[in-house]
Amino acid sequence: MKNKKLPVLIFFLIMYSFINIFLPKCENDIIKTVILILFWGTVLTVLKLTHQFKEYGLKIGNLKDWRILILNLLVVFVIFFNILISLKSRYTPTPFGIIQLISCVFGEELFFRGIILSYFKKTFNKPALNIFIVSALFSFSHIINLFSQKSTIFIAVQLLFAFSLGLCLTAISYYSGSILLTVPLHFLINFTAVNTVEIYIFISLFILIPSLIIIKLREQK
Numbered sequence: 001m002k003n004k005k006l007p008v009l010i011f012f013l014i015m016y017s018f019i020n021i022f023l024p025k026c027e028n029d030i031i032k033t034v035i036l037i038l039f040w041g042t043v044l045t046v047l048k049l050t051h052q053f054k055e056y057g058l059k060i061g062n063l064k065d066w067r068i069l070i071l072n073l074l075v076v077f078v079i080f081f082n083i084l085i086s087l088k089s090r091y092t093p094t095p096f097g098i099i100q101l102i103s104c105v106f107g108e109e110l111f112f113r114g115i116i117l118s119y120f121k122k123t124f125n126k127p128a129l130n131i132f133i134v135s136a137l138f139s140f141s142h143i144i145n146l147f148s149q150k151s152t153i154f155i156a157v158q159l160l161f162a163f164s165l166g167l168c169l170t171a172i173s174y175y176s177g178s179i180l181l182t183v184p185l186h187f188l189i190n191f192t193a194v195n196t197v198e199i200y201i202f203i204s205l206f207i208l209i210p211s212l213i214i215i216k217l218r219e220q221k
Contacts, residue, residue: 008046009115015039016107029096036103043110056114061178067214071172074210075165075185078203082192085199093191105187112138112166113173113182121174128219131170138170139163154197161200164208165189171215 019039023032047053063069093101112134120130139162145155169182 008050008052011046012043012111012115015043016111023100029094033096033099036099040103040106055118056110057118057173057177057179058110058114059178060180061173061176063176063181065175067218068172068175070214071168071175071211072181072185074168074207075189078207079185079188079192081203082189082194082199085194086192098191101190102187105190106183108138108141109169109173109179109183109186112141113170113179117170117173127174128215131167131174131215134170135163135166138166157197157200157204161204164204164211167215168207168211171211171218175218 016039019035023035026032026035044058047056047058053059116137117130117134120133124130139159142159142162143155145158146152148155150158165186169186172185173179173182
């Protein structure tokens with residue numbers, strides 16, 4: 001990664017960490033919403049001024065590859081599956097809850113499938129390896145959930161789910177050159193999520209196996 005871009009990455013990480021520490025302590029949803037809007041407005045402005053929009057996937061990518069379509073359909077199926085499973089027990093999120101979820105999802109996509117993936121693309125000319133590494137890093141970032149009150153088995157399965165979903169989303173981003181598809185897909189997956197071990201395992205295998213096949217086919221292209 002070029003030296004002139006390093007300060008942007010450091011700024012992003014510091015500020016994003018700060019707001020995620022500060023926001024839970026703030027009880028006013030309006031103030032929290034304003035903080036998130038100001039933060040993302042600043043980040044996007046800096047990326048625009050430093051000409052890093054396209055490099056980090058903030059563009060309309062190539063969507064003509066049939067493999068990208070299949071990967072997208074996998075995620076769409078999971079979204080509808082989640083909705084059907086939880087149809088009778090859906091909760092109504094607060095407006096700020098939705099804003100916070102959008103912020104979290106966009107942050108993860110920009111960091112992992114934007115900044116980090118861009119770095120590996122330039123460093124290693126091995127698409128499959130790059131996709132696996134970014135997906136593993138995305139999964140590992142969820143290990144912080146060990147500090148929650150969930151069981152170790154649940155967290156382990158959640159890490160598998162994060163890797164499987166990450167593999168699919170990273171492949172979409174890598175092949176299309178854009179995160180504009182992965183952001184809404186990631187948001188809808190999180191928004192409709194059914195947090196049980198059984199569902200996580202089923203979805204993980206459903207996404208993982210076809211994703212691996214498609215990545216393998218793409219490598220042979």
